[in-house]
Structures are given as C-alpha cells and as structure tokens.
Amino acid sequence: MSEDNSQGREYTLEADSELRFEIEQKNAKVLVTLLTGFAELFGTELVKKKKYEFGVGAKVAIFTYQGCVIHVSGQMDVCYISKETPMVQYINCHAALEQFRLEAEQRDKRGPSVLIVGPMDVGKSTLCRILLNYAVRVGRRPLYADLDVGQGAISVAGNVATILIERPASIEDGFAKTAPLVYHFGHKSPSGNSVLYNAVVSKMAEVTLQSLDANKRTKSSGIIVNTCGWVKGSGYEHLLHAARAYRARAIFVLDQERLYNDLLRDVPANVHVVLLPKSGGVVERSKGLRHESREQRIKEYFYGNARTPFYPFSFEVKFQDLRLYKIGAPPLPDSCMPIGMKAEDNKKKVVAVTATPALLHHILTLSFAESTDDDVIGTNIAGFCCVTEVDMERQSVMLLSPQPRPLPPNALLLWSELQFMDNHA
Numbered sequence: 001m002s003e004d005n006s007q008g009r010e011y012t013l014e015a016d017s018e019l020r021f022e023i024e025q026k027n028a029k030v031l032v033t034l035l036t037g038f039a040e041l042f043g044t045e046l047v048k049k050k051k052y053e054f055g056v057g058a059k060v061a062i063f064t065y066q067g068c069v070i071h072v073s074g075q076m077d078v079c080y081i082s083k084e085t086p087m088v089q090y091i092n093c094h095a096a097l098e099q100f101r102l103e104a105e106q107r108d109k110r111g112p113s114v115l116i117v118g119p120m121d122v123g124k125s126t127l128c129r130i131l132l133n134y135a136v137r138v139g140r141r142p143l144y145a146d147l148d149v150g151q152g153a154i155s156v157a158g159n160v161a162t163i164l165i166e167r168p169a170s171i172e173d174g175f176a177k178t179a180p181l182v183y184h185f186g187h188k189s190p191s192g193n194s195v196l197y198n199a200v201v202s203k204m205a206e207v208t209l210q211s212l213d214a215n216k217r218t219k220s221s222g223i224i225v226n227t228c229g230w231v232k233g234s235g236y237e238h239l240l241h242a243a244r245a246y247r248a249r250a251i252f253v254l255d256q257e258r259l260y261n262d263l264l265r266d267v268p269a270n271v272h273v274v275l276l277p278k279s280g281g282v283v284e285r286s287k288g289l290r291h292e293s294r295e296q297r298i299k300e301y302f303y304g305n306a307r308t309p310f311y312p313f314s315f316e317v318k319f320q321d322l323r324l325y326k327i328g329a330p331p332l333p334d335s336c337m338p339i340g341m342k343a344e345d346n347k348k349k350v351v352a353v354t355a356t357p358a359l360l361h362h363i364l365t366l367s368f369a370e371s372t373d374d375d376v377i378g379t380n381i382a383g384f385c386c387v388t389e390v391d392m393e394r395q396s397v398m399l400l401s402p403q404p405r406p407l408p409p410n411a412l413l414l415w416s417e418l419q420f421m422d423n424h425a
C-alpha cells in the first residue's frame with residue numbers, strides 16, 4: 001500500500017540501521033534530507049541539509065554507521081527502518097581488499113580482481129557500488145567491469161563494459177559513465193551465444209588488466225567485476241571462465257551456499273572465496289520488471305532523464321548504405337567446416353544481415369571497427385541506434401540516434417537481439 005507522506009516526516013536511525021523505501025507510482029517524487037549525523041546511500045555519503053530527489057523505480061536504502069536523523073517527504077510504496085543489514089560484513093570485505101591494495105602498492109603489482117557472483121536479485125550490482133564507493137573514498141581509482149549482459153549497469157543490456165571510477169557515485173544518478181570501454185555481445189543472456197560471450201569476456205579482461213599498468217594508482221586499486229545472475233550449468237561455467245580471465249584474487253558469493261561450495265572446489269586454492277549474506281532489502285524483480293528496467297536503460301540512453309534530458313535525432317538510411325552485420329553464423333557440424341576451422345569458430349564469425357521488416361525496433365551497435373577484417377569482437381563501440389521504421393518500398397530504414405549527422409560513410413553496424421519501442425512522444 002502506498003504511503004502519502006507529502007508533509008514529510010523525520011526518521012531517527014540508530015547506528016548500523018537503514019531506512020529503505022521503494023517508489024512505484026508514476027510521477028511520484030520523494031525528497032530526502034539528512035538533518036543530523038552521518039548517512040550513506042550504497043556507499044556514497046549524503047551531504048547534510050542537501051535535498052535529494054528520487055523518482056519512480058527507486059529502491060534504496062539509506063544506511064548509517066553512527067546514527068542520524070533524516071527528513072523524508074513524498075509518496076512511497078514501501079518505507080521502513082531495518083536494523084538487520086549485512087553492511088558490517090561488506091565493509092569488512094572492503095578492509096580485506098584494502099590489504100591487498102596496500103600490498104600491491106608496496107610491490108608495484110596489480111591490485112585485486114574481485115568477482116561478485118550470486119543468483120538473480122541478491123544485490124550484486126549494489127555490492128559492487130558499495131565496494132567501489134568505499135575504494136574511491138579512501139583515494140583508490142578502481143576499474144568497474146560489468147559482465148551482466150541482462151541488465152547493463154554501465155552500458156545498455158547486451159554489452160560488456162568497463163569504466164574507471166574516479167569519484168563516488170552520485171546519490172541520484174549512480175556512477176558517471178564517461179569514456180567506457182564497451183564490447184558488443186548482442187544478446188540479453190550469455191546463452192544467446194556462449195562461445196562469443198566467453199570470447200568477449202576474455203578480450204575485455206585482457207585489455208583491462210593490461211590497462212591497469214598504465215596508471216600507478218589504478219594498478220594497485222584493481223578491478224571489481226559484476227557478473228550475471230545465471231549460476232547453474234553453463235552459467236556456472238561462464239563464471240569460472242570469468243574468474244580465470246580476470247585472474248580473480250577473490251570471489252564474493254552472495255546468498256548461495258551451493259555456489260560457494262562449488263567455487264571452493266573448482267577455483268585454485270589461492271583465490272579467496274567468501275560467502276556473504278544478501279540484504280533483506282534487495283527487491284526481487286519479476287521477468288516483466290527486468291524487461292522494463294532494461295527498456296528504461298535504453299530509453300535513458302536516447303532520452304536522458306528528468307534532470308538531464310537528451311534530444312535524439314532521426315534519419316533515414318538506404319538499405320544500400322547500411323553495412324549491417326551479426327556476430328555468429330548458424331551452427332554447422334565440424335565435418336562441414338573448412339579445413340582447420342572448428343564449429344565453434346562459426347559462433348564468432350561476422351556475417352552480413354539483409355534488411356527486412358524483422359529489423360524493426362532492434363538496437364544496432366555502431367562499432368569503431370572499419371571493416372569485417374578488423375577484430376570486430378575486440379573493438380570498442382561508438383554508440384547505439386534503434387530502427388524505428390523499415391520501409392520496403394523506399395528500401396530504407398529510419399534510425400533513432402543520439403548523433404545529429406547521418407552515419408559515418410563506413411559505419412559498421414552490429415545487429416542486437418535487444419529491442420526498444422520508441423513511443424516517447
């Protein structure tokens with residue numbers, strides 16, 4: 001039931017407790033002000049007397065280590081104080097990572113690569129945010145890698161991305177997503193093309209581990225890696241692959257003892273596997289809600305948000321000018337492959353896509369690769385377009401794009417399974 005709190009109310013939080021709230025109603029707005037004491041939102045400190053605004057979809061917890069008084073006004077669907085939080089365990093994990101970082105600093109070695117794993121909706125992205133915030137607050141500059149192609153915390157879903165974290169996440173907007181390294185995958189689950197997923201993860205790990213060496217501070221700070229919530233069968237194999245690719249020093253397992261035991265058995269003994277509880281505040285999302293939040297991220301990519309609106313452009317591209325490809329050809333038995341090639345290689349093959357009405361609403365990734373002879377899988381991407389119309393008579397498509405100009409002459413576009421219905425009037 002929704003709680004109308006338009007007059008506002010003060011909440012007094014004891015040490016080690018948190019105020020949790022959710023906003024589900026459209027156009028609802030909640031204002032939060034820290035009046036006294038110290039408080040943080042997923043690791044970012046609140047500034048006293050500053051008003052923070054949250055809108056629909058917000059599911060947050062304001063935690064305090066010392067105790068505080070917060071003023072909250074607006075319409076919320078859920079709002080309560082909880083004294084049961086795993087924050088002390090989380091800060092202990094941060095302290096352990098700091099030990100690794102100090103060690104790395106002294107020996108001029110790479111800092112820890114840490115994988116955050118667990119089933120869906122256990123707070124993996126939130127734990128990444130907390131650990132990254134704590135790291136920057138003590139002067140570190142870690143990398144944040146997001147391998148969760150189902151949601152896309154850095155880029156949009158269907159891609160694997162890494163950013164350098166230089167300052168704490170904004171309370172309202174999360175981490176600044178400037179200059180990310182993004183590799184195209186094109187599916188919303190690794191099962192869409194397992195071979196390609198592992199290849200993209202390997203490439204991302206190789207490039208980012210190397211990039212650590214370019215800056216002394218980042219080198220000792222290490223990488224925090226967010227992973228997919230698919231932890232059974234092939235999903236588990238993908239986690240093991242990621243742990244190897246990133247040369248993980250530690251794996252933090254949220255909530256699932258079975259996964260923890262499997263990892264203890266399967267990773268080398270020098271990798272620290274730690275089981276952590278999930279927070280009771282983490283909100284479970286239905287399939288529909290996951291779909292919605294994926295769409296919301298894509299919408300934000302094109303249209304921004306209420307605080308920073310963007311105004312995308314639409315332009316026509318003739319079929320003949322559309323250099324559209326897809327990664328992964330249909331499987332063939334090994335016996336039908338050219339000599340020296342395996343059926344697996346087909347899964348990483350770049351194949352041309354013919355324009356048909358089936359392209360409608362699909363997201364197309366604009367690659368920095370100039371031709372299919374380049375390493376398309378391992379080339380950063382420039383951005384995304386969305387097909388808003390396919391006109392078979394005019395032999396053209398309309399593309400929605402953040403860029404005003406038509407596509408660069410040699411633009412290479414990659415087909416993605418992701419779709420976005422542009423009904424932003």
Ligand code: ATP
Binds near residue numbers: 058061280281
């Ligand atoms: P996925 O399986 O999609 O990758 P996840 O395991 O990464 O999910 P999160 O995205 O971290 O889970 O958390 C799910 C939702 O719960 C988010 O909207 C987050 O803001 C919210 N959440 C996390 N921790 C808390 C908390 N302590 N109190 C209230 N809400 C929370």
